[in-house]
Amino acid sequence: MSSAGEPGAAVALFGERRGPAVERREVSVGVLSFTIEGLALRWIRFAGVEVLRGVAFVVRDRDWGTYQSVVTIEEFARNADGIRIQLGARIVEGEATLACRVVVQAAEDRLSVAGSVTSHGRFETNRTGFVVLHGAACAGGSIRVQHAAGGRTGATFPLLVSPHQPFFDIAAIEHEPAAELVAEVRFSGDVFEMEDQRNWSDASFKTYSRPLALPYPYTIGDGETVEQTVGVAIRGRPAVRPRAGGDVARVEVADDGGGQLPELGLGGRAKDYRGTEVLRRRLADLKPALLMLEAEKDASLEEFRAAVQASGAGAAVMLRPDQDGLAAWGERMERAGVQPAAIALVTTERTMVEEARRLFPGVRIGAGTDAFFAEFNRKPPPPTDFQFWTVNPTVHAMDDASVMETLSVLSDQAASARALVPDVPLWCGPASLRMRFNPNATGPAQPDPPGVAPADSDARQRGLIGAAFMLGQIAAWARVGIETLVLYAPFGPRGVIHAESGFAVPWYDGCEEGAVYPAYLVLAGLAAGPRRLKLKAVRNDVPEQVVALASADALWLANRGVAAIEISTPGKAVRVLDEASFAEAARRPAGFWGRDAVPMAGGRLRLGSYAVARLSL
Numbered sequence: 001m002s003s004a005g006e007p008g009a010a011v012a013l014f015g016e017r018r019g020p021a022v023e024r025r026e027v028s029v030g031v032l033s034f035t036i037e038g039l040a041l042r043w044i045r046f047a048g049v050e051v052l053r054g055v056a057f058v059v060r061d062r063d064w065g066t067y068q069s070v071v072t073i074e075e076f077a078r079n080a081d082g083i084r085i086q087l088g089a090r091i092v093e094g095e096a097t098l099a100c101r102v103v104v105q106a107a108e109d110r111l112s113v114a115g116s117v118t119s120h121g122r123f124e125t126n127r128t129g130f131v132v133l134h135g136a137a138c139a140g141g142s143i144r145v146q147h148a149a150g151g152r153t154g155a156t157f158p159l160l161v162s163p164h165q166p167f168f169d170i171a172a173i174e175h176e177p178a179a180e181l182v183a184e185v186r187f188s189g190d191v192f193e194m195e196d197q198r199n200w201s202d203a204s205f206k207t208y209s210r211p212l213a214l215p216y217p218y219t220i221g222d223g224e225t226v227e228q229t230v231g232v233a234i235r236g237r238p239a240v241r242p243r244a245g246g247d248v249a250r251v252e253v254a255d256d257g258g259g260q261l262p263e264l265g266l267g268g269r270a271k272d273y274r275g276t277e278v279l280r281r282r283l284a285d286l287k288p289a290l291l292m293l294e295a296e297k298d299a300s301l302e303e304f305r306a307a308v309q310a311s312g313a314g315a316a317v318m319l320r321p322d323q324d325g326l327a328a329w330g331e332r333m334e335r336a337g338v339q340p341a342a343i344a345l346v347t348t349e350r351t352m353v354e355e356a357r358r359l360f361p362g363v364r365i366g367a368g369t370d371a372f373f374a375e376f377n378r379k380p381p382p383p384t385d386f387q388f389w390t391v392n393p394t395v396h397a398m399d400d401a402s403v404m405e406t407l408s409v410l411s412d413q414a415a416s417a418r419a420l421v422p423d424v425p426l427w428c429g430p431a432s433l434r435m436r437f438n439p440n441a442t443g444p445a446q447p448d449p450p451g452v453a454p455a456d457s458d459a460r461q462r463g464l465i466g467a468a469f470m471l472g473q474i475a476a477w478a479r480v481g482i483e484t485l486v487l488y489a490p491f492g493p494r495g496v497i498h499a500e501s502g503f504a505v506p507w508y509d510g511c512e513e514g515a516v517y518p519a520y521l522v523l524a525g526l527a528a529g530p531r532r533l534k535l536k537a538v539r540n541d542v543p544e545q546v547v548a549l550a551s552a553d554a555l556w557l558a559n560r561g562v563a564a565i566e567i568s569t570p571g572k573a574v575r576v577l578d579e580a581s582f583a584e585a586a587r588r589p590a591g592f593w594g595r596d597a598v599p600m601a602g603g604r605l606r607l608g609s610y611a612v613a614r615l616s617l
Contacts, residue, residue: 008507029108050137051232062216072088101116109234128220134205139198139205141157144175167194170187170207194207201373250539259535262532265289265316266487270293278513293317294318294430316344317344367387372390386427393469394433394458400562407472414482468547471547522612525592526556537550546565565607574615578610
């Protein structure tokens, strides 16, 4: 009998008992609206149309991490001209301190954001200043760039993911967020340039300073002040009224043109395969198509072999050139009884591919990157049987909303990969919520303190948000024909099945062995079906709020946010994974989707926070 008790809403939703949320303040001046969060303005909208995804004053460390600080709203005043907001923060690094101030002045059709920092001591940084985000929906749209050196460039936002900066030497940007609506953004205090953040799965184009051609890290001297300003001017009115938040969403199932379900697998390092017989039986119930091992020097292969044998999955091994030679790995796999169906080489070298083909006859050989799509995009691998890259949604932003926004650009990555390597099967993964490692770090990773969750794990993989996000990933990749999708790990903090991890895990530590995370239920409902299951097309009028995926006999839906949403949708009966069913699903996952389904009433379904639903058709 479990002694876990009730998990509570925070554990069910986010996998942990969270502290106070980051303070957000909604601001509106006439039809102009935005959200204040820290030293950032987010979701800047005019008459309901997003003009900019965000304007943020950021301070990055030498490894491109973002310093976090307590932000104080020092002034919030309305006057005849609009509104004035003053924000303050202090960032301490060693013996140096940055005093930060951001002043926002807003009227209905214009916005000014002025930022400044004064250093007390010598402060080392890779970037200190404004970043401006244009939403990924701008891709393919027109843009006019005024250059700091003079002259203008008329072009389009890249439709395919741009491997390098599409625009340099930026003083101002003008674009059209909607028909009959023009937004101009002006920059002062430095020279700015733009990068395509879809390379890292962010749903935005980022304009930033200072230029990356200059050396970094650099130092802000003792007593030095850095000042920058971003000004936004808006002209016109949008021709189309956006959907109102209170409207009932509509999801419809269409024809068979929805593509195919990717082969669904799990992957990770040797530590992610450490499991008992009970856990391996739970893995076998999942019926994954593939298990992938990220090979490490001196790591044991025994538990990976045991997981493969227990689950009946195909085995894939990811090998890197900086490890022992391929011949040595072949001998290790033979001694351990691992018979791989695929070898995934982290390489762009043809010689390594040729050697692998010689050493592993009859085995599929793939090549790609274990880092971000940026690396794949900048130097595609040589011809192989499949090509791959990995993805995670927290490279530049960690908050829940930014994580969910990344789902909209996965298809852009796939389209860009297709353009680079046509007619080659594409794999993605291992995918995770947190970066598995930092490829841009300037030094070795610091060991995790005992009893503390490792830096490469994210509590949200244990919550409903992790399940909703996983369904969103599967749906996005299915639409663009990815062959194989490796999601999360099997056991432990990076996985889908709970295991002792060396640190306290709320509620789950009190459950009987074999408890699972909500993402497991999504895989269990989809991975156990026929391989490459044919999908139906779905008409979804709120893709930014609801994930939808349909097969011949089932429609899967997930709420991408905290706010409940009402959906008009087909279905005979429905089973929902939500706060109410979370504990039961975690303890008794077998047969969950076929158990206690209820008839659909009136073609309407209400989905709570990050809830996932399966509707029988």
